Amino acid sequence: MRITFGKERAVAPDRTVFLLTAVGKELESLRPYLEIMRRQIAGAMEVTDSSVMGVIQRINTVHELTGNQVERIQDSMETSRDLVHVAEEHSGHLHELVELVRTVIQSHLLELDGNIQRTQAFAEEIADLSEIAEVVAEIATQSELLSVNALIQAAQARGVGAAFSVVANEILKMATKAGKAAEGIRDRIGSLTEKMATEIEKLKALSEKGQGTSVSLNRIIEDLQAFESRFNASSQSLSGTIDGLHANNTQVVTNLTQALGLIQFQDVVFQRIDHVDKALLELTQHSQAMVANLADPAWEGALKPTLKDRMDQHQLFYVMSSQRDVHDSVLNGTTSRSHDGPAIELF
């Protein structure tokens, strides 16, 4: 009996049995050996899979949290916008009201000033009347003196001056009345002038008070304008912050999208590992067939399918050009990548 292992050489029958037994034992150990490898690979794939799932879930959580944050900020922005709107509206109304009050007060102040001036002019005219009363009083006094003098002259003239004495008497009475009337007028003018002065003082005090109120209203308007200005600045700042947050959120989404896209590499890796796993199974089956045949005295020394047949069959199972590249480069020293189409193609 002559057995052939690779390079042809003659081996003694006893030696052959010994070698066949040894090879059989080795091939028996190959089955658990390959099974261990397959299970190691399966375990690694399982761990990778669960880890990747964990990463995706974390990514989703990150996105959810940032999304919630943006939503909250948007809600806050809406509220702030409403607040700004209401504040602007109220501020506008208040501004209008204060402006109106200020205009009314200024109008009244102008009128008041006019009244003061007119009253002062009136008081001056009354004061002028006082001078006229003085002249009347003076005339009355002189008339009185003249009539007394005329009475004396009439008395000296006796009968001739009797009629003249009557006239002088009447003139004396008139002068006395005129003097009293002039005195009364002077007293009344004096009293009136005093009252007018008091009223003018009151009007002046009112005018000063009105001026003070007008100044206060001006301050209120200035404060309102400053408030509006600060409010607008804060509102713009808030708006800028929101825009910045939106831009950041867009970047977060882009980065998460990129990270999730990278996870597709796992599918690529799994395809290749899956093929290796199937090949290890084939190798197990092949080695078991060899073990079975070694014990068969009728075996002619050739396995069907051969290992080369199995390798050639792999060409049908490859899905990726990278798998075909490895196969071709090992067996033929060439690659097939140049035949692939573009990674993305729209028909």
Place this chain on the structure above:
Amino acid sequence: MGKIILIVDDSATMLLSIKSTLEINGFTVLTAGDGVQAMDKIKEGARPDLILTDINMPNMDGLELIRNLRKTPGFRFTPILTLTTESQAAKREEAKMYGATGWMVKPVMGPDLIKVIKQVLPGA
């Protein structure tokens, strides 16, 4: 609600990752583990605006799914994109013949995927 996309892939990890990618970009997503599940969803009344399918899947592969969808009323013009590790030119040609809208080989970067989807899905 955003445009509805049906993803078909036999890998749970891929389904989750692509679903997340699309959802964070504003799409509403339906998922199916193979062609049979996808057709069941359609029969139950799902009306996706776009279908994104793997090619190599058990029960019903992506090519058969495309062929069946094109025969289904209401899906003659629905965009169907493939997202697969498969790179054989023959299968790509087959998909084109059955009426696929486009062919993408994994890995496709997330932003590129969104760009292609927006290109074939007006108003997205």
